Amino acid sequence: MVTKHLSRIYTALIFVFLYAPIVVLIIFSFNDSKSRGNWNGFTIKWYIELFKNKEILRSLYYTLIIAITSSLVSTIMGTFAAIGIYDMKGFTKKFALNLNYLPVLNPDIVTAVSFMVLFKMAKLELGIITIILAHITFCTPYVILSVLPKLKQMNKHLAEAALDLGATPFYAIRKVIIPQIMPGIVTGALLAFTLSIDDFVISFFTAGKGVSNLSIMIYSMARRGINPVINALSTLMFLTLMGLLLIIYKRSEKEEEKAIEK
Amino acid sequence: MAKVHTIDLINLSKKFGEDLVLDNMNLYIRQNEFLTLLGPSGCGKTTTLRIIGGFENPTEGKVVFEGNDITGLPPYLRQINTVFQRYALFPHLNVFENIAFGLKIKKKSNEEIKKKVTQMLELVNLAGFEKRNIESLSGGQQQRIAIARALVNEPKVLLLDEPLGALDLKLRKEMQIELKKMQQSVGITFIYVTHDQEEALTMSDTVVVMDKGKIQQIGTPIDIYNEPQNRFVAQFIGESNILDGIMEKDFKVWFLSKEFICVDKGFDKDEKVDVVIRPEDVEIVEEDKAQLMGIVKNVLFKGVHYEMEVQTNDYTWKIHSTIMKDAGSYVGLRIVPDNIHVMRKEK
Ligand SMILES: Nc1ncnc2c1ncn2[C@@H]1O[C@H](COP(=O)(O)OP(=O)(O)OP(=O)(O)O)[C@@H](O)[C@H]1O
Numbered sequence: 199m200v201t202k203h204l205s206r207i208y209t210a211l212i213f214v215f216l217y218a219p220i221v222v223l224i225i226f227s228f229n230d231s232k233s234r235g236n237w238n239g240f241t242i243k244w245y246i247e248l249f250k251n252k253e254i255l256r257s258l259y260y261t262l263i264i265a266i267t268s269s270l271v272s273t274i275m276g277t278f279a280a281i282g283i284y285d286m287k288g289f290t291k292k293f294a295l296n297l298n299y300l301p302v303l304n305p306d307i308v309t310a311v312s313f314m315v316l317f318k319m320a321k322l323e324l325g326i327i328t329i330i331l332a333h334i335t336f337c338t339p340y341v342i343l344s345v346l347p348k349l350k351q352m353n354k355h356l357a358e359a360a361l362d363l364g365a366t367p368f369y370a371i372r373k374v375i376i377p378q379i380m381p382g383i384v385t386g387a388l389l390a391f392t393l394s395i396d397d398f399v400i401s402f403f404t405a406g407k408g409v410s411n412l413s414i415m416i417y418s419m420a421r422r423g424i425n426p427v428i429n430a431l432s433t434l435m436f437l438t439l440m441g442l443l444l445i446i447y448k449r450s451e452k453e454e455e456k457a458i459e460k
Numbered sequence: 461m462a463k464v465h466t467i468d469l470i471n472l473s474k475k476f477g478e479d480l481v482l483d484n485m486n487l488y489i490r491q492n493e494f495l496t497l498l499g500p501s502g503c504g505k506t507t508t509l510r511i512i513g514g515f516e517n518p519t520e521g522k523v524v525f526e527g528n529d530i531t532g533l534p535p536y537l538r539q540i541n542t543v544f545q546r547y548a549l550f551p552h553l554n555v556f557e558n559i560a561f562g563l564k565i566k567k568k569s570n571e572e573i574k575k576k577v578t579q580m581l582e583l584v585n586l587a588g589f590e591k592r593n594i595e596s597l598s599g600g601q602q603q604r605i606a607i608a609r610a611l612v613n614e615p616k617v618l619l620l621d622e623p624l625g626a627l628d629l630k631l632r633k634e635m636q637i638e639l640k641k642m643q644q645s646v647g648i649t650f651i652y653v654t655h656d657q658e659e660a661l662t663m664s665d666t667v668v669v670m671d672k673g674k675i676q677q678i679g680t681p682i683d684i685y686n687e688p689q690n691r692f693v694a695q696f697i698g699e700s701n702i703l704d705g706i707m708e709k710d711f712k713v714w715f716l717s718k719e720f721i722c723v724d725k726g727f728d729k730d731e732k733v734d735v736v737i738r739p740e741d742v743e744i745v746e747e748d749k750a751q752l753m754g755i756v757k758n759v760l761f762k763g764v765h766y767e768m769e770v771q772t773n774d775y776t777w778k779i780h781s782t783i784m785k786d787a788g789s790y791v792g793l794r795i796v797p798d799n800i801h802v803m804r805k806e807k
């Protein structure tokens with residue numbers, strides 16, 4: 199009895215510990231006071247101010263442009279790469295798979311610095327283009343990882359059946375393989391979109407001076423001093439990312455159930 | 461000039477890594493022929509079919525189609541269609557779209573596509589199924605759609621890889637008859653793969669018996685059944701009694717320490733041979749007419765006949781007979797010369 203209560207309390211404590219910062223953040227984004235220390239009543243004025251702030255709106259615009267472009271491109275590249283890897287055999291396949299894992303496991307800061315060095319070396323001026331290139335690159339492996347399982351689940355004779363009926367390999371990919379692996383592609387695209395919005399470190403190192411997305415914006419505002427608008431902005435970002443992750447999680451759960459049914 | 465064959469396989473070999481899966485295969489297939497590749501699991505039937513379809517390249521040798529070398533040509537450029545082992549219908553398309561897939565690629569007009577798909581569905585006895593979802597169909601129905609999807613392209617050759625393997629016995633028998641009818645009515649060369657010898661014998665014009673990547677015998681079902689060329693074919697096709705014998709001279713063979721008259725000749729003197737006798741060719745007779753005497757070890761009733769095992773001196777005979785004998789009874793056996801098949805031993 200006692201141990202059961204203890205373990206409950208322990209679990210509760212862990213959750214408090216984990217979620218306290220975010221809860222405090224959300225509560226104080228509705229606080230009618232400039233200071234963080236005391237509660238002065240409920241307000242949504244920080245949110246209204248947020249949407250009047252030109253700088254913030256511009257970085258929201260950048261964030262969306264970057265996320266949409268990079269998730270679109272990385273989804274296309276990742277899907278074709280996954281089909282290519284699926285078609286490989288033996289050692290080359292293993293090699294390609296491991297090569298794909300490496301960027302996923304690499305610490306963000308290392309990836310970020312390498313991008314910066316690479317772009318400097320290539321004499322590319324840091325700006326929106328470089329940030330998009332970097333995002334495409336780090337999102338692609340995740341797309342590959344969400345598409346590959348769908349390819350493995352597919353009846354491997356479907357592509358052959360299409361070729362048999364006169365389809366060129368490209369037509370077979372378009373009309374048979376892609377419709378079959380569509381759920382994996384959509385999940386991959388959502389994941390890429392989420393990761394792009396979520397990213398700070400790589401964006402920070404590849405953005406240059408003129409461009410800032412929301413995460414860079416929050417960072418520079420926070421450096422200038424405490425500001426309740428940051429709370430409101432962070433709350434909105436948190437909820438958006440939470441929502442996206444929830445959708446991705448639900449989708450993969452559904453797919454797993456389907457796979458088990460078969 | 462002699463009429464060209466629809467397909468010639470010339471010195472075909474296939475290796476997967478170090479495994480020799482097809483060993484120097486030579487085979488021709490004529491127009492409108494129903495040819496079956498028959499053999500145990502792993503003997504290379506599917507591999508042969510995949511090489512003809514263009515899904516696999518031979519390590520050595522050529523595939524010739526109507527006189528033209530097509531080795532290395534991709535599948536979509538071959539006038540050959542395939543019915544895959546597990547059908548491989550497109551699950552995201554309905555019945556109509558599945559069958560229309562090849563016609564759309566050939567850019568046929570919508571009316572023509574519609575007409576042909578309807579005709580095909582009639583041919584496979586599924587008229588009115590156009591809008592149905594693939595997953596809502598039974599195994600037998602999916603099977604027919606797979607055949608319709610291939611046949612609608614009017615291929616010169618249709619490849620079928622164990623198309624009835626997943627069906628239950630009754631449906632299988634029905635589909636065997638239907639398939640044979642279809643083949644005769646559309647006049648297309650069928651290359652059919654099965655490991656079921658009964659299926660091969662009932663449906664084919666020509667049977668190719670394979671084992672370990674080698675062709676063991678090519679012939680009509682009757683030839684293959686009645687005149688197996690070696691021990692493997694005899695054992696694989698139907699049940700057999702196979703005995704070691706010695707060919708004393710023409711028309712005289714010695715086995716089970718006894719001399720028998722046979723119809724075979726042209727062997728070396730005292731050549732060691734395999735003697736094959738089918739279970740239904742061993743007659744049960746009275747002692748005075750018998751060539752051998754034995755004791756019935758067990759009897760099974762099989763509907764039309766009884767299956768028994770009869771022990772003689774050195775051999776247990778498999779016998780199918782309409783005469784019922786109790787286990788333990790003493791019986792006489794006789795084999796007429798026509799039913800004794802003498803074969804050269806494998807080297
Ligand atoms: N892609 C491959 N890689 C390696 N070995 C293979 C490959 N495909 C087939 N084999 C091997 O080749 C041999 C012949 O296979 P095949 O599929 O042609 O046999 P089969 O006669 O069709 O048998 P079954 O009746 O079981 O379908 C088998 O030993 C198999 O393991």
Ligand SMILES: [Mg+2]
Pocket residue numbers: 505506507621
């Ligand atoms: Mg096979």
